[in-house]
Amino acid sequence: MEVTFALQKLAAYKPRKTQKSKETFDTGVALLERGAYTAKDEAGWDAVEKLALAALDQGNTEVADKCIRILSDKFPDSPRVDVLTGIRMEATETPEVALRYYDELLQEDPARAAIWRRKAHVLRQMGKIDRAVEELSAMLDTFYTEVEGWLELTDIYLSCQHPRYTYALQSLSHALLLAPQNPSYFLQFAETAYLAEDIPLALKMFLQTVDMTDDDDGDIAPSDTIPTGITLRAWFGVKLCTRKLITEPRAATSSTSHTPAPTTANLSALDNLSTERLRTAYLDLKHESPPTAEGDLISAMTSLVK
Secondary structure: OOOOHHHHHHHHHHHOOOHHHHHHHHHHHHHHHHEEEEEHHHHHHHHHEEEEEEEHHOOOOOHHHHHHHHHHHOOOOOOOHHHHHHHHHHHHOOHHHHHHHHHHHHHHOOHHHHHHHHHHHHHHHHOOHHHHHHHHHHHHHOOOOOOOHHHHHHHHHOOOOOOOHHHHHHHHHHHHHHHHOOEEEHHHHHHHHHHHOOOOHHHHHHHHHHHOOOOOOOOOOOOOOOOHHHHHHHHHHHHHHHHHHHHHHHHHHHHOOOOOOHHHHHHHHHHHHHHHHHHHHHHHHHHOOOOOOOHHHHHHHHHOOO
């Protein structure tokens, strides 16, 4: 696994006791007991790292510790092992112990983005949101191109008791600049703008997401396709925005970003088109005629859009 990508995954790690994690643990333990990982070169060592995380997911620190010892012996002074060791500390030690460990590593080498992010994660778990923001912001001042860092900062702002939508949108705007071809970031920006009640901006970004995910180069015209996944969520967002702009005209003039709303004619056309797209998706997903009333259609699609 490429080192930078591996460090990003470790930096973003959160315990998840899922079925996939359980399967990784069961398969990995068998590999570990046979010592088969040594014959698989890099893939084998990656498997040991994955097993360590899966073991922590399952609460099995004994296996996790064994994996970390194996990796530490094979790769002394490895940045990945350092981060993995910190994650192990987070599992059973006090937050203060984990923070001291991360601070020591940063004093030795401040240019370790993954350690900054783990430190911010611990602070966030302690409820010290402002300090977590400070740590991530300090990291991003140095490592501006860390897209995952901007997304994590966004998540912190959105998870506050009183969500800080303006700051979240500012963080997401950096992610868009750094990854302008990723439609999921545009969708997240659109959904955040909608929550912030900047409806014209939300509509603009939902349409941008549709434009990025509809296959204009395919053999089938976009209007004849069935919207799924991100495209479906984007069309659902378009519908929510158009209905709000039609039923609450004040929303068109209250954009904090000063984004202009569509003309009446264009708004009506977008509303009709989004309705048709949602009805097409509903028919495909449920194999029955979609609700005719717009309110019922929106309610029905809410549970289907993921």
